[in-house]
Amino acid sequence: MTSFIRALSQSQQISLMFVVIFGGLLVASATMVLRGMREGTHPQSLRDARALLKRSWFMAVVFWLSWVLGAAWATALFVVLSFIALREFVTWSPTHRSDHRSLILSFFVLLPLQYALVWWGQLAVLTVLIPVYAFIALPVLGASQGDTLRFLERNAQLHWGVMVCVFGLSHVPALVILDFGHSHSASLFLVLFLVMVVQSCMLVQHVVAARISPKTLPSGLRAFQWRPWLAGMLAGGLVAALMAGMTPFKPGQALAMGWIACLGGTLGHRVMMAIKHDKGIHRWNGLSGTTGATGLLDRIDALCFAAPVFLHALRWYFDV
Numbered sequence: 117m118t119s120f121i122r123a124l125s126q127s128q129q130i131s132l133m134f135v136v137i138f139g140g141l142l143v144a145s146a147t148m149v150l151r152g153m154r155e156g157t158h159p160q161s162l163r164d165a166r167a168l169l170k171r172s173w174f175m176a177v178v179f180w181l182s183w184v185l186g187a188a189w190a191t192a193l194f195v196v197l198s199f200i201a202l203r204e205f206v207t208w209s210p211t212h213r214s215d216h217r218s219l220i221l222s223f224f225v226l227l228p229l230q231y232a233l234v235w236w237g238q239l240a241v242l243t244v245l246i247p248v249y250a251f252i253a254l255p256v257l258g259a260s261q262g263d264t265l266r267f268l269e270r271n272a273q274l275h276w277g278v279m280v281c282v283f284g285l286s287h288v289p290a291l292v293i294l295d296f297g298h299s300h301s302a303s304l305f306l307v308l309f310l311v312m313v314v315q316s317c318m319l320v321q322h323v324v325a326a327r328i329s330p331k332t333l334p335s336g337l338r339a340f341q342w343r344p345w346l347a348g349m350l351a352g353g354l355v356a357a358l359m360a361g362m363t364p365f366k367p368g369q370a371l372a373m374g375w376i377a378c379l380g381g382t383l384g385h386r387v388m389m390a391i392k393h394d395k396g397i398h399r400w401n402g403l404s405g406t407t408g409a410t411g412l413l414d415r416i417d418a419l420c421f422a423a424p425v426f427l428h429a430l431r432w433y434f435d436v
Contacts, residue, residue: 380421
């Protein structure tokens with residue numbers, strides 16, 4: 117399988133992957149429709165499955181647009197995704213009037229600057245801009261306003277939102293910056309590799325967890341279960357190994373990198389679930405729809421955590 121895929125041209129590889137991805141989604145959608153007609157009702161398991169299917173369609177369309185629009189517009193697309201996700205996060209975070217300057221810094225300085233660094237290929241700078249300089253700048257700017265009520269909570273949550281929604285997500289388009297020398301075209305498929313592996317892992321985890329424990333806990337947070345986690349890791353590893361021919365990896369390397377991405381995404385998704393539970397919400401977009409998006413952060417939370425881990429693992433192992 118790996119040798120067959122490597123023998124194809126880049127355009128043929130792209131065509132093959134889009135046929136597989138969208139063909140599989142169409143089959144899954146048709147199956148879901150038939151299942152709904154047969155059962156006549158819409159139990160919770162069916163609603164959860166439809167939500168997962170919508171999430172998969174969303175990720176596939178985002179990647180397709182990234183290919184069609186080209187590097188510049190693809191980066192701009194992720195800027196928009198980060199903006200919406202950060203808005204969703206901030207909507208549920210405590211803010212005061214004195215935080216307006218910090219919010220302006222986050223949305224209109226740090227966010228575009230982070231993606232400008234991606235566009236310029238400045239990996240060394242983009243990996244420290246938000247973890248280091250924003251970590252200093254945001255509380256300093258907040259302290260200058262003299263409002264100390266819930267100061268630590270407000271600034272910590274804002275920095276957390278910027279880290280997840282901007283820093284984490286910006287590592288997805290940053291994968292294209294990596295230079296593998298003889299295999300530059302293969303680096304273009306790293307985004308697809310990451311998205312497919314993480315999404316397959318999360319999808320299998322949710323499906324297996326729903327079958328084992330159909331009812332969620334009263335708190336809305338599922339207890340950690342080993343069987344769904346292992347099933348998701350196996351599914352993600354299988355997808356990673358099958359896609360090795362489109363990447364700079366050998367099958368064994370692809371399997372290891374896939375597991376690293378799955379581990380980062382799984383743990384990140386678990387963390388975001390805990391945060392939602394702490395805030396007493398079910399979806400990040402909430403009930404009022406004030407963010408203008410239907411739970412975007414719910415769809416990309418695992419990717420926001422997996423992308424930095426995956427990119428730094430690549431840089432360390434391949435020295436790129």
